[in-house]
Amino acid sequence: MVKKLKLLVILCSLINLGFAQTQKPPLHGKHWMAITGKPLGATAGAMIFNQGGNAVDAACAMLGAVCTMWDVLSWGGETQALIFNPKTGKVIAINAMGIAPTGATVEFFKEKDMPYPPEFGPLAATTPGTPGGLMTMLAEYGTMSLEQVLAPAMQMAKGYPIEAQAANMIEKGKDQIKQWPYSKKVFLPHLGEEREAPYAGEVFVQEDLYQTLKKLVDAEKQALAQGKSRKEAIYAANERFYKGDIAQEIVRGTREQGGLFTMEDLAKWKVKIEEPLSVNYKGIEVYKLQEWTQGPALLQSLNILENFDLKAMGYNSAQYINTVYQTMSLAFADRDFYYGDPDFEPKSPMKGLLSKEYAKERAKLIQEKNDPKIGPGDPYPFQGGKNPFLDLLEKRNESLAYHEPELPISGPEDPFLKQFQSGTTSIQTADAEGWVVSVTPSGGWIPAVLAGNTGVGLSQRMQSWVLDPVINPFNVLEPGKRPRVTLTPSMALKDGKPFLSFAVQGGDTQDQDLLQLFLNMVEFGMTVQEASEAANIHSYQMQSSFGAHEIKPGSVTLNSQVPAWVRTDLKKRGYKMDFQDRTSGPLNAIWFDWKHGTFWGGSSNNGEDYGIAW
Template sequence: MRKLILLITLTLSGTLAVGQTTQKPPLHGKHWMAITGKPLAATAGSMIFNKGGNAVDAACGILAANCTMWDVLSWGGETQALIYNPKTKKVIAINAMGVAPTGATPEFFKEKDMAYPPEFGPLAATTPGTPGGLMTMLAEYGTLSLAEVLAPAMEMAKGYPIEAQTATIIENQKHLIKEWPYSKKVFLPHLGEEREAPYPGEVFVQEDLFQTLKKLVDAEKEALAQGKNRKEAIYAAYARFYTGDIAEEIVRGTREQGGLFTMEDLAKWKVKIEEPLQVNYRGIDVYKLQEWTQGPAMLQSLNILENFDLKSMGYNSANYIHTVYQAMNLAFADRDFYYGDPAFEPKSPMKGLLSKEYARERAKLIKPINDPEIGPGDPYPFQGEKNPFLHLLEKQNEVIAYNNHGTAILGPDDPFLESFLAGTTSIQTADAEGWVVSVTPSGGWVPATIAGNTGVGLSQRMQSFVLDEKLNPFNVLEPGKRPRVTLTPSMALKDGKPYFSFAVQAGDTQDQNLLQMFLNVVEFDMTVQEAAEAANFNSYQMQSSFGAHESKPGAITLNTQIPSWIRGDLKKRGYKMDFLERTSGPLNAIWFDWKHGTFWGGSSNHGEDYGIAW
C-alpha cells in the first residue's frame, strides 16, 4: 500500500511514472488517430471519426475548428497537405496557398518605402486558400458532407470558452486590432474597459463567421435538393465562397480597409492537386510539397547527410550537431535563392537541387568549423543546364556578408527570434482503412484584418515575397503568384506503406525540427513520443521568411541539457550559443506499427498540442 501511495504521489506531482520515459505518454490506437495544436480541435476530429468519417474528413473537421479558434490561423489563411491514398497507394499534395492580388507589384510597395510587403494589415494578405483547400480535400477524398464536417466549428463559432493563450495574444495585440474596424468588432468585446479582449474561459462568440459557414452549408443543401451528388454539392459551396455573396463581402471589406483584392482574383484562384517531391533516405521514401514551400530543404538536407555516418557520431554529440547544422545551412542557402512558385518563370532547378550528385558536392563543403558565409550552390550542371543567374549568385554572397555584421547571440525576448519562430498549427490523422493526412495550415493569425462582415481573418503571407531579384529571382512578387512559404507537412513510406507522418509549427525552424525528429526515429531508434520531446537545436543562418528577412549566422539555440564539454567544443567551432529548456518545437506525428497493426502517436511537450486515438 505504501508503494502504491508513493507511486500515485509521484505521478500527480509531475514526476514520470514507472516505465515512462517522456513527459507526455505516447498515444496508441487501432482504428483512428487525430493530433493537432489544440485539445478542442483534436476533440472535433474525434467527433468526425465517431460519425463514421475517414482520416480526410477528420482532418477537415480539425482544420475548421482550428481556424475558428484562431489557433495561429484563420479562415482566410492557407492550407497545404500531404494525403496518402490507400486505394492508389500514392501520396497526394494539396496546394491551397493563396496568391498575390491584382496590383501587388514590387513597384507598388517600393513606392511606399517598403523593403518587403508588410507583416500585418490588408496589404499583407494573399487570397484566402483554406476554405478551398478544405472543401477540395473533402470533396475528392472524404466521405461525409460539408455540413457534418463543419458542425463542430459552427458550434464553436456560436460560442466556445476561449483558451488563455489566444485571449492573451488578443489583449497584447489590441493596439493593432483597433486599426481595423471589423477586427475590433470581433476580437474586443470589452472595448473601452481596462481589458478589452475576452477573458480566458469566457465564451467567445463569432456571429459573422457562423453566418459565413452557414452560407456554405446552405449552398451544399440547395445543391443536394437540386439533385447534385455529394461532391458536386461541396463544390457548390466552394463556388459560393469564391464567386458568390461571400466573395463579394470579402472583396468589399478588404478594399474598404486598403487591400487590393478583386472579385476576379478570388474567382481565378484554384486549389492545385500536385505531385509531391520525394527523395529516398536509407531505404525510406520521404515526401514534401513542391518548391513553393521550404519543404525541399529537408529533402536536400537528407541527401547531404546520407554521406555521413550519423549514428556512429552519437545523438547530439558535438560532431553530430555540427554536421547537421552545416547540412541544414547548405540546404537553406539554396532555399533562400532558388525556391519559388513553379507556375511562374523562372522555374526552380529542382532536379539538380534534389540530385544525390549535387548533395555529395555540397557535403564536401562541410568543414571542421562553422562557415557563416555559406551561400547557395549551382545545381544547374546537375540537370544538364547552365545557370542563368550566376551574376546574381555573386550579389547573394554580398547579401550574406552584409548579414554577418553585428551580434548573433539571441536573447529570449529578441524580436528576430519571435519572428523566426512564428507559429501556425499542424494536423495529423490516420485511420484503419489506410488514409493518412499531414497538414500545416496557417495565415490569418492574431492580429488579423477581418474581411468585412464575414468573420474571415485575412492571411499575412505576402511578407514572404521578395521585391529584389538579387535576393531570390524565383520568389519576386507578382500578381497571381504564390509566395515561397515556410509551411511544410511531411510523410514517409517504407516498403511502399506509410511509415511516418509528421509536421510542426514554428516558421523557418519547421524543417529543422522535422529533420531532427525524423533522424531521431530512423538513426537513433527513438519512439515517436521520445522523438517529439527530444532536444533539438536551431540554426538562424538562413534568411527569415518574415518581417525584415534577417539572418543570424553562427547563432545556435541548444537545449539546456547539452553538457559543458559539448558546449565548449561548439564554441571552438565558431558557434554563438543560447539555451532553452525545451527545443523540440511543437511536433506532432504518427508512426505506423505494421507488426501489430496499430498507430503510435507523438505530440511534443512544447506547446498545447494534443491527440486522441481509438
C-alpha cells in the first residue's frame, strides 16, 4: 500500500510538471522531417523529399501548400525564415516582408480619423512578400525547379477538400468578404444559402490562383528553353510576379477596391538576405531575425534570465512564473519602443539592447510582486551613446493608460485575445545533408481581400505600424518601409551544429511560447514533444501589435493544470489570471539527436499542427 501511494505521489508530481505521457507521440526520422500547421501541408513536404529534394525545396513546397489552403495566411502575405547552410555552417536570415505602398502615410490615415492603419481591407495590405520569399529561398538554396515545388499547391488550387477550420472562418467572415467582389466570387460558392461558405470536406476550387501559379511555372519554362540556369529561370518567374502581367492585375484589382499599390511599389521591392541576430545562452547560440521582427525580445529575455537559477525555482512554480513573466515584460517593453525597420532612420539601438550588461541592469528590476508599470529601459549607454528619445520615452510612460480589470480575458473568443494571438503558421524542415529551415509565414488570413483575378489574398500587416512617435519612434509608418512584425522563426546551434529549430503561430505570444519551449528543454530536460505540449504562460503586459494595440498589465493566462497553491501565490503577487486547458502554442520544433544521428520532431497538442518524417 505504501509503495502504491509513493507511486501515486510521483505520478501526480510528473503531471503537475508537465512530464506525463504526451498526447501526441514524438516524430522520429533519420533522412528528413517536415512539420507544419496542417497535415496536408506536411504531406506536400514529404512529396518533395521523396523526389530527392532537400529541406529548402520541401519548405518551399509546404509554404505554397499552406498558402493555398488558407492556413491562416495566403499568397499575398509575408515570409520570414532562418536557414542553416551545412556547407558554410552559418545561419541565414530571409526577410520577405512587404512594404508600405505609395500613399500610405501617417497623414493619410490620420485624415481618416484612424489611430492605426486598419485591421482588414485593401488599406491593411503591405505589398506581397511570400512569392518572392519562396522563389528566393528556392533559387539560392534549393535544388529543384519551381514547377516541382509548386506542384502540390497547384493541385490543391485545382480543388482540395477544405478543412473545417478554414471553412468555418470563411462563414464567420462572410459579411466582410461580401464587401470585396473578387473574394466573394471565390470564398462563397453557396451565395444566398443559409451557409454561404464551403462545407468542411467540400472540394474548394481556386481557378484564378491556379492560373497565377501556372504563369510562374510558364515563365520558368520559357527561361529554361532559352538556355537560362535553374536559378535564373526561377528569378524569371519572380520577375513576372513583381513586374509583369501578374503585378499589373494585382495593382489593378487592389486599387479598384480602394488600395494603394502601384507598379513601382511591387517592382522596387526585393527580398533581403540578412545576417541574423544571436546571443549565447549557457553555451547554446540562439538565432533570431533582426529588429523588424519581435525576435530579439526572446534574445533579450535569455540574457536577463541568465542571471537567475531557474532550475532551482522549479518548473512553473510561482517564483518561476513571476520571474519569466517580468523578464518578458522588460524585454517586450523594449520591443514596443525600440524595434523597427533597420533600413530606415532612426536605427534601433540593438547593440545596447542585446548586451549582457544591459540585461544585468534590467534583471535588477524584477520584484517579488509584479510591477504593472514596467516600461522600456535606456540601452544607449550600453553601446556608448546617448538616448535621443528620452523626452518621447517620458511622454510614452505618462500616456499609457494602465488598467487592471478583474477579468481581463474572458476566454479564447475574447476579441482582445483573438487580436493578440492573430494566427499564422510555422514550417520546420531538416534533411540528412544538414539543411535546416524554420519559417513563420503569415498575412492574408481570412477574411482576406483578393487582388483582382489573381486569387492572391492580400496581407493585413499595415496595422502593425504606429502613427505616433511617442508610442515607438522606430516604427512610424512611411512608404517603402517594413512594419515591425510579430513573426519570428527560431534556430539554435550547439558546438557549431544544429541543436533546435523551432517556431510557433500566435501573434504577440509567439516569442513567449518559444522562450518557454527552449527553457523547458534546456533547463528542465524535457523532450521536444514534452516541451511542445507543456503548460506555458501568456502575458498581456506588452502592447498588442494588432487592432487597437491594447496593453493589459498584470494579466496572465495559465494552464488549467497549475495547482491551487501556485494560483494563490500569484494572486498575492498582483496577477490577474485566467485559465485555459491548452497553452502551448501551437509549437513546432525539430531537435537534433547527434548521439544517434536522428531527428526528433515536436508538435504541440494545441492545434492541428503535425508532421511526417522518414
